[in-house]
């Protein structure tokens with residue numbers, strides 16, 4: 256273990272330098288081609304190397320080429336800077352290396368606790384067993400929709416686990432144009448068929464229209480179809496819009512639909528008193544997908560699924576082969592009975608560390624800072640005549656575009672489509688793009704509490720300068 260101790264000290268020093276120095280360098284840079292080729296061409300080593308040498312190679316060949324998401328001016332997609340407490344916990348979790356499938360060891364009990372903490376943070380009811388950690392929200396969504404599918408099948412008199420989908424008529428689900436692609440992926444994988452997901456009308460700001468949902472469900476029922484699911488967003492990935500969860504929950508209650516809420520990006524926004532009112536009704540969902548590896552900054556990977564009814568969840572997945580029987584689990588059984596994975600990583604330690612390092616107050620303060628900075632960015636955008644906001648800032652995503660007066664719409668789309676990469680390549684800020692209402696736009700996602708007003712000013716400057724560069728040859 257002397258080798259481990261010496262190399263471990265060196266590794267921690269190296270990572271402290273790395274994390275401490277990130278903000279001083281470019282946000283992201285294309286990899287030097289020689290360094291890229293080196294990684295791609297690495298030969299399978301015949302002989303082993305010492306740990307100190309491995310730490311050195313990580314320092315020279317890997318750490319210099321990050322994605323950029325540790326930097327305070329990274330505004331792309333929804334990728335967090337890791338909480339240092341979570342980084343440290345990752346090392347201890349790997350040293351213990353349990354399978355958190357079940358049993359009587361620390362990791363299993365800690366997972367029960369952090370899942371309860373996550374539920375408490377967002378105000379979701381949590382009877383014992385009503386959730387688990389997953390690789391991410393995509394997996395959480397598969398677990399949630401699988402549970403919803405089984406219940407719907409049972410209500411139609413079919414045990415879908417035994418009989419399969421061919422015993423069922425098509426089940427109809429309701430989403431919106433702003434629903435994350437992981438919902439469609441889950442529906443496809445679960446055999447529901449993406450064509451049985453109906454896109455319900457949204458309002459101009461991208462909120463699913465509850466009245467349109469009700470009408471569509473009634474029309475489908477009248478046509479002899481079987482509506483079973485509605486998916487609402489607690490923060491869309493494009494604009495951070497939060498659907499009217501209470502009104503959608505009313506429709507779901509009337510129409511006996513399973514309400515799944517996608518809170519992967521946005522559910523933790525409820526911790527900010529300035530925006531908490533938008534989340535009214537969140538606690539009425541049948542299932543909720545969250546991503547601690549986003550706004551909470553738990554190092555990847557860590558998603559979470561919470562359900563209202565633990566019996567329904569366990570009933571959808573539980574299989575206990577005789578060699579896994581556990582008389583010791585306090586009645587809740589194994590986590591592997593509540594989801595898809597059998598051998599499961601020790602995710603809960605990094606969640607515990609991240610939450611314990613900040614406390615509820617610290618997390619809430621960080622979340623509120625991010626939403627305040629997103630609104631501030633909205634003001635900076637509004638103050639520039641060549642920029643325009645394309646959606647209200649509801650949580651911590653600011654969607655906008657470069658739009659100088661008098662430029663034809665096609666040209667604006669062309670410029671805005673090219674803008675993210677142009678900004679990224681300059682290295683001072685990182686923003687990504689999307690399409691909203693048929694037009695190209697930029698979206699800045701603010702989930703790093705280290706972000707300052709100065710950083711926002713740099714982003715605005717970079718977008719305007721890149722936009723002008725891209726427009727000039729087109730206008731000539």
Ligand SMILES: *Cc1c(COP(=O)(O)O)cnc(C)c1O
Nearest residue numbers: 333391392393435437492519520
């Ligand atoms: C990130 C995200 C997902 C998918 O989650 P993964 O953790 O990437 O699997 C789903 N919905 C929303 C709104 C997201 O932001």
